[in-house]
Amino acid sequence: MSSSQPPRRPGRPKTETPNPIDVRVGARLRLRRNMLGLSQEKLGEAIGLTFQQVQKYERGANRIGASRLHELSRVLDVPISFFFDDTDPVRAPATGGFAEPPAETFESDPLRRQETIELVQAYFSIEDAAVRRRLLDLAKVLAAGSDAAAEKSPAQTGRRGRR
DSSP: OOOSSOOOOSSSOOOSSOOHHHHHHHHHHHHHHHHTTOOHHHHHHHHTOOHHHHHHHHHTSSOOOHHHHHHHHHHTTSOGGGGTSOOOTTTOOOOSSTTOOOHHHHHHOGGGSHHHHHHHHHHHHOOOHHHHHHHHHHHHHHHHHHHHHHHSOHHHHTSOOOO
């Protein structure tokens, strides 16, 4: 009765789908990284990983170990609990790490405005990823149109410039 399959290695069994907690932690990692304007590559450099490994963490495909989670919390300037709770990514309490802005930047930062916070909360409350993507595309088109209109001089438009 010999089996042609190799013996199983000890450890956690391989599953088809990631653990929902790993997916949640990865989503919070991606959210905070995006809120800080960091690319996967820059974040990877800051913690000594490739951007592919950061991608796997963000998808929940790979679990984030305790020491790595501690390092990520330091680099992303949030407490470890941020990855597990519903802390607002914009208002997350700073821990004095990688993203410590000067006081004047904090006050003028558009990411700290109530309007931005409400927009981000509404955006991420949209469950359908395709709808979120279309909304993002719409916002980009509107912003590009707004920029083009602002570049026209008052003489070209027959109106005063934007206030």
